[in-house]
Every structure is written in structure tokens, then in C-alpha cells.
Amino acid sequence: MARIARLQREAEEAEAAARRPADAGTPPSLALSAAPGAVDGGAVTPDPINAALSLDEAVERVHRLFRERSPLAVPALVKTCAASEKRALTSDVAGAERALGRLREEPTTDPAVRGALSHLAGTLAVVSSKGAHYEKARYQARVALELEDTNPLAYLVLGELAFQANDLGVAMDTWERGLRLNPDDPVLTGRLEQARVELAKVGGLERLSSEHFVVSFDGRADVPAARSTLDIMEAAYRQVGTLFQQFPDGPIPLVLYPNNSFADQGHASWSAGVYDGKIRLPAEGAAAQTLAFKGTLFHEYAHALFHRSTRGAGGPAWLNEGFADIARLKGDPGPALLCQPSTHSFPLRTLHAGFGRFDRRTARYAYMEARHALERLIERHGEEGIRNLLAAMSTERDFSRAFERAFGQDYDSFARTFDAESR
Numbered sequence: 001m002a003r004i005a006r007l008q009r010e011a012e013e014a015e016a017a018a019r020r021p022a023d024a025g026t027p028p029s030l031a032l033s034a035a036p037g038a039v040d041g042g043a044v045t046p047d048p049i050n051a052a053l054s055l056d057e058a059v060e061r062v063h064r065l066f067r068e069r070s071p072l073a074v075p076a077l078v079k080t081c082a083a084s085e086k087r088a089l090t091s092d093v094a095g096a097e098r099a100l101g102r103l104r105e106e107p108t109t110d111p112a113v114r115g116a117l118s119h120l121a122g123t124l125a126v127v128s129s130k131g132a133h134y135e136k137a138r139y140q141a142r143v144a145l146e147l148e149d150t151n152p153l154a155y156l157v158l159g160e161l162a163f164q165a166n167d168l169g170v171a172m173d174t175w176e177r178g179l180r181l182n183p184d185d186p187v188l189t190g191r192l193e194q195a196r197v198e199l200a201k202v203g204g205l206e207r208l209s210s211e212h213f214v215v216s217f218d219g220r221a222d223v224p225a226a227r228s229t230l231d232i233m234e235a236a237y238r239q240v241g242t243l244f245q246q247f248p249d250g251p252i253p254l255v256l257y258p259n260n261s262f263a264d265q266g267h268a269s270w271s272a273g274v275y276d277g278k279i280r281l282p283a284e285g286a287a288a289q290t291l292a293f294k295g296t297l298f299h300e301y302a303h304a305l306f307h308r309s310t311r312g313a314g315g316p317a318w319l320n321e322g323f324a325d326i327a328r329l330k331g332d333p334g335p336a337l338l339c340q341p342s343t344h345s346f347p348l349r350t351l352h353a354g355f356g357r358f359d360r361r362t363a364r365y366a367y368m369e370a371r372h373a374l375e376r377l378i379e380r381h382g383e384e385g386i387r388n389l390l391a392a393m394s395t396e397r398d399f400s401r402a403f404e405r406a407f408g409q410d411y412d413s414f415a416r417t418f419d420a421e422s423r
Contacts, residue, residue: 055084055095059102066106074112077103081116085123091395093127100124100143114147122153129157132248132308137161150181152188159191164278166207166216166253168199205255212237214251217283218258225283226256232294232331236301240327244305245387252304256283275303295332302327309390315399318351318366322374323386325367344369348415373418381407 053061058080065073080099088096100120108114121144128137137157144154155178162171175192182188205216208223210230217226233254241247255278273281279300281293302324314320345365355366377386385407392402403411 055080055087055092055099058083059099062103062106073106074110077106077113078116081120084120088120088124088127093124093131096120096124104143108147118144118148118151119153121147122151122157125157126153127311129160130308130311132246132252134161134164134249134251152178152182152185154178155181156188156191159195163195163198164253165251166214166255166278168195171195172199205258209251210234212248212252213254215254215256217256229254229256229297232297233301236298236327236331239330240298240301240305243302243323243327243330243383244309244390246305246309248305248308252301253278255280257281258283273297273300275300275307277307279304291332295328298331299324299328306390309387309394311394313393313397315393315402316352317354318348318370318373319389321355321367322370322372325371326374326378344372344419344421347419348373376418377407377414 058076062073062076062080065076081103084096084099087093100117103120104117106113108117121140125137125140125144128134128140138161141154141157141161144151155174159171159174159178162168162174172192172195175188175195179185179188179192205218206226208215208217208226208230211234213230213233215226215229215233217229233252237247257280273279273296279297281296281300303320306320306323345362346369348369351366351370355363358366374386377389381388389402389406392405393399396402396405400411403409403414407414
């Protein structure tokens with residue numbers, strides 16, 4: 001989402017500036033001094049939060065200014081909301097949530113106050129949605145609309161929650177309502193267009209739900225096969241969730257494509273499944289109910305958890321696919337990999353891009369190498385170490401820095417050592 005990407009870039013730039021030597025005298029807490037001094041009675045008055053403060057300290061300063069009926073109270077609140085958004089998008093979601101709760105205690109009749117609080121609530125709703133905290137996201141989006149009923153982020157999130165539940169009609173209605181109030185918003189426009197494409201593909205499918213998943217499928221297909229798919233996904237929820245220590249609220253969407261239509265959606269011809277925000281598979285596998293189909297469901301669910309664990313950071317394809325292939329083995333056990341040339345067909349750094357570019361044979365070797373690389377990391381650092389890497393990736397967009405933060409080892413040296421093993 002373009003709006004959130006822009007805010008993330010601003011937050012990362014602010015954090016980078018805080019690390020520069022010129023700021024050596026500034027504590028590592030958040031600096032809230034972006035605006036110059038305010039003009040009061042013809043004289044320049046120092047900015048009341050012109051210092052490096054934690055969010056909690058800044059909020060308390062805002063409360064004091066409101067108690068004193070200072071003309072600087074509203075600008076201070078607006079600035080603190082903006083700082084809280086940056087923290088929510090980088091490293092301190094809990095602090096931003098506390099700030100929103102405390103700042104809402106102030107009088108909200110001023111449009112500037114309502115707008116700033118609404119935008120903070122909308123940003124938190126986006127962050128919660130990305131982390132699969134769906135009920136929290138829904139509540140935060142509704143708070144945003146109570147404060148300012150035109151907030152585009154709130155409509156974006158509420159529509160996305162409906163979309164994730166495979167309720168395309170409600171999703172499209174929500175995004176259309178948001179667009180009527182924000183006709184020039186490119187994010188809502190793009191999301192609505194994507195939903196129309198989705199509706200053309202799966203709009204006529206039936207839906208069936210379990211505790212954590214909702215599956216869309218052809219009503220003419222075998223309903224027991226759809227139920228079996230949900231049973232497998234609930235097993236994946238427990239077993240793959242343990243690998244990631246992630247147990248999302250749900251509902252997590254799946255689509256079973258009927259009549260060989262999965263192959264017509266632009267996916268690699270050899271692919272047994274795809275995750276692109278939804279888990280998508282051909283219905284033929286569900287009908288067969290084989291171990292291979294179970295392994296595919298575990299594999300694609302791991303992609304969903306990887307996306308949530310890293311807050312959509314992406315990261316190298318080998319890491320994502322390695323995780324997914326290890327998860328697949330929980331549903332479809334296979335032999336251990338031997339360290340030999342066939343499991344090191346590529347320099348590891350060449351496997352950062354997606355595997356859809358490969359043909360079937362080449363992809364097989366790429367998946368083997370990805371799994372082998374992740375197994376090496378688990379041998380050295382354990383599953384907890386890998387979860388630490390994912391957590392680092394959620395706040396540090398440069399993978400090499402995240403890798404070093406998690407393992408205390410340079411990524412380049414790991415890649416070189418791994419590449420040399422088969423020799």
C-alpha cells in the first residue's frame with residue numbers, strides 16, 4: 001500500500017538519522033522536534049516538546065499543555081500522533097497504541113485533533129491487519145471513523161478484513177464508500193480494481209468455514225473435499241503455527257479453483273499452490289486428499305505466516321521457500337537432504353528473487369537448496385533463532401542487517417560458507 005510504504009520510508013529515515021554520529025548526544029528515544037518554535041504574542045516561544053522524549057513522556061507533556069490551556073497543546077498533540085505513527089510502522093506498536101488511548105482522553109472537538117487521532121488509529125489498524133490481529137484492526141478502524149468519517153485507511157482496512165473473509169461483496173461496498181468520500185485516493189482505487197478482478201474469477205463460488213479458515217469452492221464440487229481441506233488447515237494451524245509461534249485470529253482465506261481454472265490464473269505450470277494474500281489451490285488436489293496435497297496446504301500456510309511474521313517485508317525467496325518446505329514436511333514427510341552438488345545448484349544470493357521464473361526441474365533444485373540453507377541455520381541457531389530473524393526483518397528492511405542483528409554473523413560470510421559446502 002503506497003500510503004503505508006511512504007510512512008514506513010519516513011520512519012526509517014528518521015531512525016537512520018537518529019543513528020548518525022551528529023546525533024551522538026541525543027538519547028535513542030524518539031525525537032519530537034520536527035517543527036520550529038511557535039509564535040506567541042509576537043515572540044518565538046520554544047517548542048514545548050523540542051527534546052528527545054519517549055512516546056509516554058511526550059503524551060504526558062501534551063496532557064500538561066491541555067491542562068494549562070496552552071495554545072501549543074493542539075500542535076503538540078498533532079506532532080505526537082505523527083511520531084506515534086512512525087513508531088507503529090517500525091518498532092513500537094504497543095507504545096503507539098498506548099499513546100492513542102491516552103491522547104483520546106483530550107477534548108476532541110478541534111478538527112485538527114480529531115484528524116490526527118483518526119489518522120493514528122487508521123495507521124494502527126493497518127499494522128494490526130498486517131499482523132493478522134483482525135479484531136484489533138477492526139476496532140481501530142472503527143475508532144478512526146468515529147473521529148473522522150472520511151478516513152481512507154479505515155475503509156481500506158475494513159474492506160480488507162471482508163476480503164480476507166472471502167466476502168467480496170462487502171469488501172467492494174466498503175472500498176466504494178471510501179472512494180466516494182476520497183475520490184482521488186489511489187490506494188482505494190487500486191484495491192477496488194483488484195477486487196473486481198477477483199470477483200470475476202471466484203465470485204460465484206460457495207463458502208465454508210472452520211474455526212480459523214474460510215474456503216471458497218465450486219458448489220458443484222465435492223463438499224466433503226472442501227471440509228477435508230479445512231480439517232487439514234486446522235492441523236496446519238497447530239503444527240506450522242508452532243514452528244513460527246504464530247496463531248492468527250482468522251479467518252484465513254483459501255480458494256479452491258474448479259475445472260482446472262487454477263492453471264489459467266497466470267501461475268507457474270508446475271505450481272501446486274500459491275499464496276498471494278490468500279491460499280489458492282486447484283480443487284483436484286482436495287478431491288484426491290493425498291499426502292502431497294496435505295503437504296501443499298502446509299507449505300502455503302507457512303507462506304502466510306512468513307508474511308505475517310515479517311510484516312510483509314518479503315526477504316530472500318530462499319528463506320521464505322525454505323520455511324515453507326520445512327513446514328511441508330510436517331504434512332508430507334520426506335527424506336533428509338544430503339549435502340551434495342544437486343542441493344547447491346545456485347549461489348545462495350541468486351535465490352533472492354521468486355522461484356516462479358524457473359521451469360519444473362530447475363525449481364526442484366532451487367527448493368532443495370532453500371530448504372537445505374534453512375536447515376543449516378536451524379542447526380546452528382535453533383528454531384528460536386530463526387524466529388528472531390523474522391522479528392528483526394519486521395523492523396529492519398535491509399536483510400543483511402536483520403541477519404546480523406539476529407545471529408551476530410555477517411550474511412555474506414554465511415552465504416559464502418554455505419556455497420562452499422558441496423565442494
